Amino acid sequence: MNDQIIFEDVSKFYGEVLGVNRVSLTIPPGITTLVGPNGSGKTTLMNLLTGLVQPSSGSISVMGLSSRDANKFFATVGYCTQFDFFPRGITGWQFLLDSLMLHGMSKLAAIQLAEESLQRVQLDKTAAWRKIDGYSKGMRQKIRLAQAIAHRPRVLVLDEPLNGLDPMARAESMALFEELGRQGIHLIISSHILDEVDRISDRVVLITGGYLIAEGNIHQVRQEVREKPMQVLVRCDRPEALASKMFAMNHCVEARLHPDGRGIFLRTGDVDQFYSILNDIATEGTVKIEAVAPADDDAHAIYQYLIGSEGGTL
Numbered sequence: 001m002n003d004q005i006i007f008e009d010v011s012k013f014y015g016e017v018l019g020v021n022r023v024s025l026t027i028p029p030g031i032t033t034l035v036g037p038n039g040s041g042k043t044t045l046m047n048l049l050t051g052l053v054q055p056s057s058g059s060i061s062v063m064g065l066s067s068r069d070a071n072k073f074f075a076t077v078g079y080c081t082q083f084d085f086f087p088r089g090i091t092g093w094q095f096l097l098d099s100l101m102l103h104g105m106s107k108l109a110a111i112q113l114a115e116e117s118l119q120r121v122q123l124d125k126t127a128a129w130r131k132i133d134g135y136s137k138g139m140r141q142k143i144r145l146a147q148a149i150a151h152r153p154r155v156l157v158l159d160e161p162l163n164g165l166d167p168m169a170r171a172e173s174m175a176l177f178e179e180l181g182r183q184g185i186h187l188i189i190s191s192h193i194l195d196e197v198d199r200i201s202d203r204v205v206l207i208t209g210g211y212l213i214a215e216g217n218i219h220q221v222r223q224e225v226r227e228k229p230m231q232v233l234v235r236c237d238r239p240e241a242l243a244s245k246m247f248a249m250n251h252c253v254e255a256r257l258h259p260d261g262r263g264i265f266l267r268t269g270d271v272d273q274f275y276s277i278l279n280d281i282a283t284e285g286t287v288k289i290e291a292v293a294p295a296d297d298d299a300h301a302i303y304q305y306l307i308g309s310e311g312g313t314l
């Protein structure tokens with residue numbers, strides 16, 4: 001069975017306004033995070049993927065289905081949009097049952113699936129029986145997530161699911177995403193919380209101004225920008241001495257002392273040469289080197305490299 005999501009040369013224009021332009025992308029199962037500043041086209045990509053909007057040109061195939069095949073799409077995809085809106089006065093339980101019955105389930109099947117999804121998002125049943133109007137932000141997120149996964153979709157799309165959650169609710173959500181990713185579904189998340197992105201994602205898709213600028217495993221993406229200066233943290237006993245040696249050999253373009261004084265961040269344009277010289281210095285023994293690690297092998301740094309800015313609200 002086809003288990004890929006494939007965008008082929010997809011563009012979406014809203015009248016004159018560009019949503020996304022000429023995106024070609026293949027998404028295998030696992031967790032994929034869309035990263036980009038406000039207005040970069042993440043929601044447009046998600047709306048295209050879930051069949052909510054149709055491409056102006058190009059084609060999209062989700063597990064072998066065309067986005068024009070609305071009924072099958074509806075069954076295959078779960079979508080949690082960024083809109084925190086519920087019918088007034090509805091309970092969490094009723095919200096789940098109604099949406100399952102919209103999928104054509106019998107009441108009995110809907111009850112079973114609703115119970116299962118409540119367990120998966122760890123929302124207890126007494127809370128589900130209460131009106132959503134009285135829920136906390138975290139509980140509202142949970143019930144929306146429960147609704148999106150209740151019909152057991154193979155593709156789950158979550159627009160900014162961590163937005164506004166307190167640290168506890170965020171950690172719980174992340175654990176759930178990891179669990180869903182392990183179960184082999186396609187989980188596509190957009191997030192501004194970049195320090196968390198690389199921890200849970202199998203791959204990232206970087207998008208700006210409607211253009212896809214890089215995609216892949218976060219380390220592969222880092223590789224793509226390898227020619228750009230890279231920052232390395234060297235833990236050692238004499239950071240200043242190390243920096244002056246590195247500058248003297250022309251393999252360092254910037255140095256910044258670690259706040260605790262027991263290490264230095266060095267930026268280099270030639271990582272291989274840099275490591276080779278560092279080895280020589282370690283062997284010499286004039287500086288005692290304790291640890292060396294890339295200091296910016298994360299999405300935020302990569303993003304800055306790629307688009308040369310902080311990227312709006314990132």
Ligand SMILES: Nc1ncnc2c1ncn2[C@@H]1O[C@H](COP(=O)(O)OP(=O)(O)OP(=O)(O)O)[C@@H](O)[C@H]1O
Pocket residue numbers: 014017018019020036037038039040041042043044045
């Ligand atoms: N329905 C619409 N009508 C007109 N323009 C739209 C519409 N939806 C999105 N756009 C425009 O398309 C571009 C991409 O927007 P999109 O919402 O996809 O970005 P985003 O990355 O999800 O942003 P955000 O993080 O703010 O939600 C923006 O210029 C936006 O103004």
